[in-house]
Amino acid sequence: MIVMIKGKVKYPITLDPTVWIFDDRKIKLEEAFELKEDKQEEYSGFQKPPVNRSISKMEGEEFLKNSYVMPLNDFIHNAEPTSEAKTAKLVSGSDGSYETIAYEDLINGYFLFSNNGKPLKEDGPVHFYYRDGSNQDNPVKYIKEIVID
Numbered sequence: 499m500i501v502m503i504k505g506k507v508k509y510p511i512t513l514d515p516t517v518w519i520f521d522d523r524k525i526k527l528e529e530a531f532e533l534k535e536d537k538q539e540e541y542s543g544f545q546k547p548p549v550n551r552s553i554s555k556m557e558g559e560e561f562l563k564n565s566y567v568m569p570l571n572d573f574i575h576n577a578e579p580t581s582e583a584k585t586a587k588l589v590s591g592s593d594g595s596y597e598t599i600a601y602e603d604l605i606n607g608y609f610l611f612s613n614n615g616k617p618l619k620e621d622g623p624v625h626f627y628y629r630d631g632s633n634q635d636n637p638v639k640y641i642k643e644i645v646i647d
Contacts, residue, residue: 499623501609505586505646508578515611515623518568527565530608531631563615567608567627574605579646588626589643597638601646603628610637 504510518524579601586604587596599607609624611617618624618639625637 499617499619501624501641502643503573503577503646504643506580506583507646508580509576511573511577513573515568515609516617518611519566521568523572524566524568524612525608527567527610530567530627531629531634564612565610565614566612567610570607570609571605574644574646577646583646585647587643587645587647588638588641589645590638590640591642596645598647599626599638604644604646609641 499514499516501513501515502510503513583601585598586601587598589596606629608627608629610627611622611624621639622641624641625639626641627633627637
């Protein structure tokens with residue numbers, strides 16, 4: 499259930515989407531594509547990871563019934579891609595198949611990591627959505643690696 503970021507980066511990174519449920523940067527799936535531009539800027543700007551804080555029982559119950567996406571900008575920024583980065587391969591599964599997207603689409607995109615409060619075990623660990631929601635009905639699934647080219 500991990501996702502690697504590698505390729506033309508200074509620091510290869512391993513992501514564990516199972517812990518994102520407690521991350522304040524997550525966004526409800528149904529709200530992600532409705533955000534106004536200024537609000538999207540707030541979510542996609544580089545931020546420090548949240549500090550551990552107590553979660554109320556009500557918040558915990560909400561986490562277990564909603565679907566959430568995570569903006570990718572912070573993670574890609576932390577990997578420090580080289581200035582040569584133009585595209586990214588979203589590698590799916592063990593067969594090495596991939597979908598190539600523009601680097602700009604990657605840093606502005608979202609990973610779905612929780613569907614109805616549960617990790618994406620069958621077709622995950624994450625699904626990729628473009629920021630504009632243009633692939634909302636057909637996200638890239640089974641993503642195991644991001645290779646920045």
